[in-house]
Amino acid sequence: MNRQQRLKLYDIQLRAYTEGSIEQINDQWIFFDEETDEAAILDDNLQQEIEIFRLNRWKKGILVEPGKVCIGKEVLILRDHDLVRIRKHLIYSLERLLDGINDDAFFQFITTLNSLHFSINDCLYCYNHLSFLTDDHRKDGVNFMVFDNQEQICNVQHHFCYYEKTNDRFEFTLNTGKRLIIEKLIS
Template identity: 80%
Template structure:
């Protein structure tokens, strides 16, 4: 699995975007979050990925100036009540963890999480013990992750041992009591 395939898995995650509308009020662009109905200054999202819904499809670009989105080589002006979605950021320690595990473990973890109706963007807590072991020859320990999809909570323990063999074990426990364990070993 290459970087592009990993990014594809990021792109298809549920709840990867905050959706809403934009409106220009007193010469300032305001973003209205559809879910929470909160208003924020659009300037807070400068230089971030944003998608604008035009001609019945999402057009991906970057907010490079207040009210202006660069889509490819074109500069597009936002209009009042445009439907937009802004890519959410992952919890930093989760992002580092996903970058640090091998492709097979990454794929198994993300697809299993998705099968339980959770997204990597539902992460509300991640303790990445692996990031503290970067200088060690033998790396073993446990990472703790908590996900909340607004309907259920999922706790994940990632047991890892990277020495002569690579072993990743993920234990998923939902608040309903459902448990699932997956293990990936590479010699």
């Protein structure tokens, strides 16, 4: 699995975007979150990925300056009441953890989490013990993650041992008591 395939898995995650509409008020673009009705200044997302709904489809681009989105070589000018999606940022420690595990463990973790109706974007907390280990020869320990999909809570413990063999074990526990364990061992 290459970086492109990993990014594709990120793209298909549920709740990956905050959706809403925009309005220009007092020469500032304001984003109104569809779910929470909270208002935020759109300029806080300059140089970040944003999607605009035009001609019955989402167009992905970069907010290059207030009121302008660059989509490839085309520049779209924003209009009042445009529907907009802004990609949510992952918790930094979770992002580092996902970057640090091998492709098989990454794929198994994401697909199992998704099968339980959770997304990596539902992460409330991540303790990444792996990022504190400096010994390149042997790394072992446990990472902790908590996910909330608005209906259930899922706690994940990632037990890892990277020494002569690579061992990743993920223990998923839902607030309903349901438990699921997956393990990947590479010689």
